[in-house]
Amino acid sequence: MNLFADMRAHVTEALDRMVAAGDLPQGLSFDNVAVEPPRDAAHGDMATNAAMVLAKPAGLKPRDIAETLAGHLGRLDSVESATVAGPGFLNLTLSRDLWSGIVTTAQDPAFGLSKMGEGERVNVEYVSANPTGPLHVGHTRGAVFGDALANLLSFAGYDVTREYYINDGGAQVDVLARSVYLRYLEAHGREVEFPEGTYPGDYLRDVGEGLKAVHGDAFVDRPEEVWLDDVRAFATEAMMTLIRDDLAALGVEMDQFFSEKSLYGTGRIESALEVLDGKGLLYKGTLEPPKGKLPEDWEPREQTLFKSTDYGDDVDRPVMKSDGAWTYFAPDIAYHWDKIDRGYDQLIDVFGADHGGYVKRMKAAVGALSDGRVPLDVKLCQLVKLYENGQPFKMSKRAGTFVTLRDVVDRVGPDVVRFLMLTRKNDAPLDFDFAKAVEESRDNPVWYVQYTHARIRSVLRKADGMGVAPGAPRLTDPAEVEVAKKLAEWPRLVEIAAKGHEPHRIAFYLGELAQVFNSLWNKGDDDHSIRFLHDSDPQATAGKISLPLAVSVVISAGLGILGVTPVEEMR
Template identity: 55%
Template sequence: MTIFARFTAITHDILDQLTGDGQLPAGLGRSGVAVEAPRDPAHGDLAINAAMVLAKPAGTNPRALAQLIADRLGALPDVAAVEIAGPGFINLRLVDAVWRDELAAIHRLGADYGRSDLGGGRRVNVEYVSANPTGPMHMGHCRGAVVGDALASLLEFSGHCVTREYYVNDAGGQVDVLARSAHLRYREALGEAIGEIPEGLYPGDYLKPVGAALAAEYGARYATAPEGEWLALFRTRAVAAMMEMIRADLALLGIHHDVFSSEAELQAAGKPEAAEAWLRARDLVYDGVLEAPKGETPEDWEPVELPLFRSTRFGDDQDRPIRKSTGQWTYFGADMAYHFQKAENVDAMIDIWGADHAGTVKRIKAAVAALTEDRVQFDVKLIQMVRLLRAGEPVKMSKRAGNFVTLADVVREVGRDVVRFSMLTRKADAQMDFDFAKVVEASKDNPVFYVQYAHARICSIRRRAAEAGGIAGAADRALLDAEDLALVKLAAQFPRIVEGAAAAREPHRIAFFLYDLAAAFHAYFNAGNDRPERRVLVAGNDALTAARLDLIDGVGQVIRNGLAVMGVAAAEEMQ
């Protein structure tokens, strides 16, 4: 149990005692009670808000309640001092032995330090990337891919049972366009001069190998055949080739999904019909006419009766059609059925979407609430776009011309770890810049470098100690003073950061924490430049050197654990 979890449990025990003694009324909600690190370390080691949260519902003065809690906390052997601050916050200062024991726990738990059972084994489906299978991955997909993968790892690390899923949109008009584009390249491979790619087809060279493979297998059989004879075949082959390419691109980022769900297979299995029948049986789908478009009504608009989902019952602005007038499923209708299928075996679902899909969030949340009768928790994380720069200048690209910046090209240029870490240096719903020059810059202003350098520096110090003959004997952590233990106190926040990030579904918090820890470590190391007694390798004092090596090893372990959650390797030396 971490320090924060232990003192949270202690605080609740004290509140139970006060309730039992009649000093607090029974039945008070305690969900807001928290034990955290104070914003200013000068205020102590832990801050408890229990009196502030409970005083009003208890009908008492917050400082008076804080005093009742503080009296009991002050009697604990691990507490050196208690102070009531402001209107009723309780600040604790712990004895040094607590932090020395926490350093021992970091070493004892190793790669599991920070792991928790917060999730309690709850089954969570995280769907991310899900790019249309019409070409290679480009940088527009990259951020969502990294955020989704890091979130899945974070949830696993915090005790959830996670399924990583990719939804293959292989049933819409875009894959018919893909098939026609592949057919054009097929004819080209047979020797036909195709000229400029016609408007509306995919122009990229990535389809040339698909066309060549089809030409090698079928010869000229489909060169002049009617579209109806080859469209389905070419669609299947082209989608399969694109998915193979997409998997390879994602593998460059270290991303591997557990499940690839096909929209075409979903529809062939009758899942949309099953979802519609389920909703009709509960009067949640009805046949009705959509309202006329707001503003000036188009001349060709006609009222058409369609099956409508009652999404207004769940907070949406209007009821939504699940089929078109042709009888085909709308995108929403197919997506609704897909989530119905996903929800069958999970407790929670998280979708990672681009910010351009913000307008559909409310309706799909309404559908999931209806289809699962609120049994399954559902969340959508919107990912803002990434602006690509090179030395501060925007990188021009044209998707129409087929020369967009591919994910593979970026990973090969700057490296997987740089790409992954960079994508987590901002909140997902905030726009970000990715500057090819800055992300590889060796400076404090580059979080990727700064955190990696901290770990590499720790490894370097260890190598220097070994080259000097090593340090014999076990580390005596009692030799660590207040400046040493300040670093332990920061590292010890990692388990709390993990739980908070998992609960908020915000993996970027791990990157922020690692940057702060790296900055503290660099400051700790640099203190020895002017004060020889503050060096890690203290000349003539093997015992203190051993203790400080033990300390920085613990910091290195926490950095490795955080980077592992992010899917980033911990560098042992910088190139």
């Protein structure tokens, strides 16, 4: 049951009747008509903007439209009153019986599940870190965001594929191989030094030992051309094993890993660019000097360029260098062409903040390859700053230069990491303090929501011990109705969050639901009639425990979307 969608249907039916009666002109579009919670709860339970958005195209005063619409809606059994406010906003107050029905419906684990995405296939690509070391805290945020977004879209009915793009085709993988070779020599007792630009982290010691175990001394003192390919393959697989383990520690499991290297030498890059060339979107040309370069610093070279400006980019982008080598952009085009060819209806890429300059060109490529049929949404995750009691958290000794995902997860656990990484919108910076993350207080959102769920489960266990099962809801107090109203927002919130690709909305909502529920709980300290358990009155208990049961079901569903395990009891 989506109460807001149901009421919107009533509104549009009433508008259709107004058109038929001549109160509104023919041909109006109701697409922008919305029903939502009012800004001020004192104004009612719902509000519609119908009169405001239809006034101009109808050539009528918004208040006149609102008053006529109020007459139609006021006759509904579910509407207690319909009042016009200001220039034409229409506020609705609903019947108490309707809120009781919401509580009953919300006890079903399927409450809030949507068919919005039914029939649509979505590919969500996230993390996609270079396979050169362990995941760092920046990857952590992208991993949590991407995984929660995939869960959210699945909850909203989409067929979702979770995908990791392995960047194993570039020069950085050769650097990894050379770094591992140094650790391999070290495993053979050699003294080594790491040149600038290599990876000196301790995490490669085990890889060097492993390489020795497999190949013995076959590569010692041999030229690079002898061992580079073998060491590169060995090192890449070792790093991907490390990355998979890191993701598993965070509760992230991918459906697909796609290798960039698989695009080279197979004709797949050429095929994707042939598609663009067939549309007249490739040409030979010379780019303008980069901003900040003096003319004497710039050597113009003819390259193969993609007309990305035809699709909203700032400049055309090179896909092949003057020497015939591919640019970094070329395999990315081929990779996205592969995703389009696999039949996805939507593509979502989750990138780090440093990829902001890549967004327009990638959207241009997908728009050109799919003739605008397949939308690409690129979500940038801003930086995470780590603190310990307000002081900057020191880097990992094992990684050498950064704080790893495992550093964070091992300190506070995956549930805390996942929830707190979603307490800010992805494009806003996030401060993460280890001390506050485990603080048992209302100021800690993950603890507060988990605490709320645990105290509800305690009540339900006690009711079960009394032999009492939930019955028909008994909402006798305004505070109980407020909780029911918040429950009613859940299906609408799911669809809004899924449509906007905004899983942080789920975390926000859970905090709000916990707050209104605990306000009711605290009110019961003074008013025993609204307490959930009544030792001498099983019937009253049955009616009262329906509401906390519904809240626990919704909290559990919301935490499931975030990838957080709902706790049954606090210890």
